[in-house]
Amino acid sequence: MTSEIPAKQTVLRLSRRDLLLLLVGGPLLGAVLGVVLPPLADWVVELRWVPMRGPFELLSSLDGGLTLLWCALAGLLLGLGLATLAVLSCLKVTVSAASVRAEKDDNVRVIAREDIDAVFLDGKRLVILDQASRQLLCETIEARPEDVARAFTAHGYPWTATDPFAELYRRWVPDTPDLPAAANAVLKARENALKKKAADDAAELRDEVQKLGFVVRDDAAKQYWRPLVRP
Numbered sequence: 001m002t003s004e005i006p007a008k009q010t011v012l013r014l015s016r017r018d019l020l021l022l023l024v025g026g027p028l029l030g031a032v033l034g035v036v037l038p039p040l041a042d043w044v045v046e047l048r049w050v051p052m053r054g055p056f057e058l059l060s061s062l063d064g065g066l067t068l069l070w071c072a073l074a075g076l077l078l079g080l081g082l083a084t085l086a087v088l089s090c091l092k093v094t095v096s097a098a099s100v101r102a103e104k105d106d107n108v109r110v111i112a113r114e115d116i117d118a119v120f121l122d123g124k125r126l127v128i129l130d131q132a133s134r135q136l137l138c139e140t141i142e143a144r145p146e147d148v149a150r151a152f153t154a155h156g157y158p159w160t161a162t163d164p165f166a167e168l169y170r171r172w173v174p175d176t177p178d179l180p181a182a183a184n185a186v187l188k189a190r191e192n193a194l195k196k197k198a199a200d201d202a203a204e205l206r207d208e209v210q211k212l213g214f215v216v217r218d219d220a221a222k223q224y225w226r227p228l229v230r231p
Contacts (some may be wrong), residue, residue: 010151012093012143030079034071044160091141095151101126111136120160120218121145127229133165133229134210138217168226169217179225183212187223194221219224 025149094101100111111128118129118202126148128137141148152159172187179187190205202218209216209225216225 001045008155009094009096010155012095012141012148012151014090014142018142025078026082027079030075030082031072032075033079034073034075035068036074037071091126091139093141093143093151095155095157097155100137100157102139106141109137111155114159118160118164119157120163121148122163127163129164131230133215135206135215138206152224163217165215165229168229169224170226172216172223174226176225179214180212182227183209183214184211187216187225188214191221191223194218194223 004016067113089105092103098113100113100116102109102111115130116128117131117133120127121141122138124140124142125138126141127135130136149159168175172179172191174188175184186205188206190202190209193201206216210228213228214225215228216223218224
């Protein structure tokens with residue numbers, strides 16, 4: 001959603017619908033799972049072939065009505081906690097005529113307007129490039145695409161419908177001959193980070209690739225690379 005606040009800023013974050021879905025749907029789903037758990041435990045203890053039956057036997061031995069209530073409550077609280085964590089981990093972007101402020105988890109990045117040469121969406125990722133085509137920001141954003149485009153164009157940023165350098169990307173494979181050995185080594189390490197879903201390591205290694213004069217973008221676990229247009 002977008003919301004206008006003083007000083008002519010626009011805030012981009014989760015839509016109201018998605019926020020409601022997380023904060024209401026998550027706890028409700030947790031409560032339903034909690035209600036289902038005791039009958040499931042009763043069924044599992046009858047199956048002699050099921051391994052690690054201890055927790056199910058303990059749950060099945062407890063008082064039926066009280067156990068159902070506590071499991072539903074525990075599921076509701078767990079669902080609420082997970083939903084809250086999901087909301088807090090979503091990217092929040094504040095756009096003004098002077099700068100772009102990106103906040104995610106405990107990380108805050110402020111990018112001055114004069115440093116920005118292009119802004120676009122790559123799928124659900126918000127990408128901001130500088131004059132040399134480096135990625136100043138490449139993060140998943142949950143706001144609606146039309147709201148993102150409207151916010152940046154309204155504040156005078158160079159918004160583009162697609163990546164202006166998309167045709168320069170090439171699929172990375174180990175020991176690509178057109179890349180220096182140092183870049184191949186970093187991309188190999190980054191491939192391992194992507195396979196392990198180590199997002200922080202992958203982001204840090206992406207920055208290392210850029211220091212070597214190359215930009216990398218992801219398509220699932222595949223990496224594509226291009227040179228900086230102005231090293």
